[in-house]
Amino acid sequence: MTHKIAILGASGYTGAELVRLISGHPNMDIVALSGERKAGMRMADVFPHLRHMQLPDLCRIDEIDFSDVGLCFCALPHKTSQEVVRELPASLKVVDLSADFRLRDPDAYQKWYGNPHAALDQQREAVYGLTEFYRDDIRGARLVAGTGCNAATGQFALRPLISAGVIDLDEIIMDLKCAVSGAGRSLKENLLHAELSEGYNAYAVGGTHRHLGEFDQEFSALAGRPVKVQFTPHLIPANRGILATVYVKGDALAIFDTFSAAYADEPFIEVLAFGDTPSTHNVRGSNFVHIGVTADRIEGRAIVIAALDNLTKGSSGQALQNANLMLGEEETTGLMMAPLFP
Structure with a gap:
């Protein structure tokens, strides 16, 4: 069976990545x-x-006829997306x-994103899209919410450890390096080549990064009590990763x-x-996703390092993985391509 697909926001990086993968x-x-x-432009x-x-x-x-569309990927900016999704046909998988x-x-959304949520009915039905941990819910979902790319990386590095109770939940520090494509395709002065290359910088220092909302939500639910991680992201002069x-x-072992x-048993x-x-x-x-574990020189401490491509597994690849489940396809279809090297 061939599924007819629409991509909203196809002129951005994640939209283009969806086209490449599909x-x-x-x-x-x-x-x-x-x-x-x-x-009006050609892709x-x-x-x-x-x-x-x-x-x-x-x-x-508003020019798209969704009557024959099986699934829609929505790769639009925050706030815009909720307003658009609210108006899409109720039967359309998104x-x-x-x-x-x-x-x-909704209060957490307003805290981290600065505006009241405009599509509360859709928010209540949405399934969190971290595929490896929510696949059973995703299979039957109409609306799946893709994770933040930073949030996905941190969760792959921590969720099993929190669930198993093998780490101290009050002693978690995450240092994260992000490539520039994670900031989107819009022109920004600090992302100009002359201002970004040959160095890197921390941002959202002190617990202001929006993806902390996802960490707080997911880690606290796993632990059954509040869990707050120390988290500092850094912008690096690389395109992806x-x-x-x-x-x-x-204990590291x-x-x-x-x-x-x-x-x-996880294929990715x-x-x-x-x-x-x-x-x-x-x-x-x-x-x-690649994950490594190393013992620290300080006894009883360990270092976990996780790497993924922010545009693929951190966003569009994850979205296609979820869409496969929603449409009854094999989860890995279209996604088993080898990494690019060098």
Whole structure:
């Protein structure tokens, strides 16, 4: 069966990544692409690397006929997405890549994103889209909320450890390095080549990063009590990739064994040999996550390092993985491509 697919916000990085991934999917056909500011343009002119594909021209959202669309990916900015999703047909399956449906508590959403939620009915029905931990709920969902790319990386590095009780929940420090594509495609002065290259900087220091809302929600639910991690993201002069270095209090071998058991049957998660550490180079352009565990020189402490591609496993690849489940496809379809190297 061929599923007809629409992508809203196709002129951004995650939209383009969705098109790239779906091009290798045997059972999906892209029938509509929206890009409000680039409506009327050919996708080949917006993204020349996709010029070999036969794609519909970009259009406005209100020009799309959803009556024959099986699933819609929504790759729109925060706040815009909730307003659009609210007006989509109630029968349409939707995978949203923004932050608008990730947080279950409307007050938490307003705290982290600065505005009241405008689609509370849809927020209540949304399923959190971290596939490896919510796949049973995702299969039957109409609306799935993709995670933040930083939030996904940190959760892959911590969820099994919190569930198993092998670390001190009050002693978690996460140092995260993020590539520049995570900031989106809009022009920003601090992302100009001359201002970003040859250095890197911390941002959202002191607990102000919005993805902390996801960490608080998910880790506290797992533990059955409030869990707050120390988290500092850093912007690095690279196009793709996230590397999370997480410092925890616990036995390193027990932590390694916990990961090995938790991820043994996961097709996209590779637990490296004890003492090995991952690199963003080795997951670039793929839907894979690499996780390494090393003992610290201080007894009873360990270092967990997780790497993924923010545009693929951290966003669009995760979205396609979820869409496969929602449409009854094999979860890995269109996603088993090897990473790009060098």
